[in-house]
Amino acid sequence: MLARALLSQLPPASAAELAPVSDLEALLAGLVQSGQQAWPGVSLEPGHFLRHLAERTPAREAEAFLRSVHGVDLYLACACAQGEAAALKVFDRRFLGRIPEVLRKMDPGGGLIEEVTQRVREKLLFQGERGRPKIADYGGRGPLLTWVRAAAIRAATDLRRGEKDQVSVDEVEPFVQQLHSGDPELEYIKGKHREDFRAAFDQALESLSAQQRNVLRLYLIDRLNIAAIGTLYGTHRSTIARWIVEARERLMAETRRLLAERLRLSSPTELESLMGLVKSQLDLSINSFLKDRGEP
């Protein structure tokens, strides 16, 4: 019954993949039942749920999706998208109610919390641009709570920035600034070679992989602890620590090498004295630069 209902909603490719699955009926019955049991007060037609599920079933590896889908969460999201009153109430309490806890670390003062919760509620549950609430976008591939938290954090950041899109970040300028005031000779050379410096650092950053850069920033700028980064990349804390160390070392060595290369054109004595100064301070500077840089 349920199997036939689902298959009829699917495009031919995924239907063909699922048709031979012998326990498909039991699988779907399980999804429906656990949804009903998890949210006792929520009423949702199994047919509705199956259509919702079918719309989110990918064309490829459909079976794997059905076996791993967060069915309970998807069930509630489906009901919410239908505007089912009990579901909306549950969602409000069990999911939106957790937003303060999510934001506490971002916004210790708590001034944002109410505003954000309201925004997320509006955004997720009310009609959006495409004529349906945003919660319909939830596909059941991860926990609903994470998804909601993502929305909350996004909303909080947007609010704080005054809805600014993607601030372009100058990663180099503060570094150049920081290298190293107080030494007149270096100040002079720094002024003279500022552009070379920026370029060298930029280029050095480019020599890292996207993952290396991300891990480095997550640790130094976003100040995640190493265990958290480890969870994010599904690997052990000590592995991440090694990545960080290697990425930083590489960044430093490259900056110095590139700088030396660029300055080869200037007079040898000047290059020598610049490198001498840079040698003793560059590594420390990069470190503190990346470290001290707060939110952009």
Added chain:
Amino acid sequence: MSAGCPEDELLAGFVDRTLSVAEQEQVERHIDGCASCRGLVAELMRADHSEGAEESDAGLLDTLASPFQTGTLLLAQGEKVGRFIVLDRLGVGGMGVVYAAHDPQLDRKVALKLLRADVAQGAPGDEARQRLLREAKAMARLDHPNVIGVHDTGTFGDEIFVAVEFVDGVTLRGWREQKPRSWREVLATYLQAGRGLAAAHAAGLVHRDFKPENALIGKDGRVRVTDFGLVRAAGNLWPSLTPAPVPVGANLPLEAALTRANAILGTPAYMAPEQLEGKGADERSDQFSFSVSLFEALYGTRPYPGKTLEEVRRQVKRGKPAFPVTSKVPFRVRRVLAKGLSPSPFDRHSSMETMLTELHRARVFVARRSIALALTGGLAVVAAGVAVWPRGAGPCSGSEQKLAGVWDSATQGRVRAAVLGAGHPEAVWQGLESQLGEWSRNFVQAHREACEATRLRGEQSDAMLDARMFCLEGRLKEGRALVEVLAGGKELPTEVGQELSPLAACSDLEALRLGLAPPADVRVRARVDELQERLAEVKAQRAAGAWVRARELAARLDQRSAEVDYPPLRAEILFQRGVLESLGGDEALAERLLEEAMLSAESARDDALVANAALSLIQLVGVRQGRLPEAMRLARRVEGKVNRLGGDRELRARLERVLGELAPSQATAK
């Protein structure tokens, strides 16, 4: 969220790790350029994770990369440190970074260590740097086959660099793990390492961090102890780390891939209790570390197992090393080890030297017993575990007797009396005793080995045996002459060991076959015998600094040897006289003598002597007289020769010294 940003669900999936590899990479690339999405990911992770781990994070990064944290330079390929050009980074240690580098002057590879003085020495600034430099320089003077050769030291910015011999080989830890090793093999290898330590102690250096990772064994089988005295503050680093469990002990397989951090944490397992308590280290602490390392290599476990530093400490305090119940390692070895592992430094062997002697005896004892058993078809009487093979009954057991009158208790007593009588402190005598003791042991070993190769194993001809014995007799004469000078008590050579010709040359079958075989004619041989004795006297006088007397003797010897047709001796005499004349004598004469010495040595096919004579000549004409083009021409020739000789470390060191002396005069000449 801007137009290009992925759906929240994708980011949430990234955090929950539910994405496919392709999607994951897509997010990775996106957040690389989008700070706000990256921030979102970070916030999601942060909400999930408890805070407060940041402090231990810093510690973790610290152990992985203290050079980074402390600002040690990271050098790129092609950078110059002193005269060395960086090739590649070999590794990062607690105290600094090690690079492979190229030495353009001698066209060879070196290992270049860069150390932060203040970190390594626990004291800030110039003073620490000076101290570290002094130690590195002391190490550079320490010329011993079982100590890593230091080519050069200097400062580089805030750091100290030490350029050391590049060893193509593995650490003793790696060596032990390569394949099963018999206890004999293990012991022989560690005896070498022990000799390196003993040599350092004799020079007043303490290692402070001996462990299997700090000794390298080259493909040539020679062991070199590394990282001497550079890690002074290791003890001070510990208090902050003590709560961390230290992965030591038998329950952890040694082969387990320890992370680098763990490997560093593992170090205290080798430290003597007095070091762990921060009381400072002396030679006896090295002896303890050596014993732990040897124990582990022999038995595969640590003597004081424990999962935490505290547990290890408690075990050490009890002082009962956990010897395995069954083992092939003989009991005598075990007894020597147990003493070295005593918790109190006062209960250990009086010196590294003593411990090595005991270990060596234990090894020889068992070896002799098994030879005895082999010879008598296993019928030797063994009572209560003690072999009763009578001393001196084996065909090659007379080696020790050779030392009678050279270095026995009577001569030792005379030298001691002379040294102390001349007002030198006891330590000077002890230094002499240890150096000559080592020389004697090596002599006995070489002598027995030469004998056994023919008499027991039948793998060498009688003629070769004769050649080796002839060579060893020559060495023995040198030893006797030197001891006589010492017993004379007037002058004291500082480095006795260096004044004696290398014993190893007497085991160099190729060289012996080529040209250093004894003269065939009996009468010539008798003459050579006698002249060798005179030559030994010249060397001993020179070693003692009595140059005038040595010069007179050499001049007389030169005349007497002129008509003896045996180039090896003739070359040696010319060389000695040449050197003596160049030391404050007639420089023109010295030049001629050294040139002749080179020619004679060539015809004796004694490459090492050719090189040595050439080096003396370079010093004379290049450094002293400033005739650079000639000196450089000669230097190039000699370099080729030394390179061909390959293994002769002493010669390499000398070549380098001479080239180093030449360099400044070259610069001023420009």
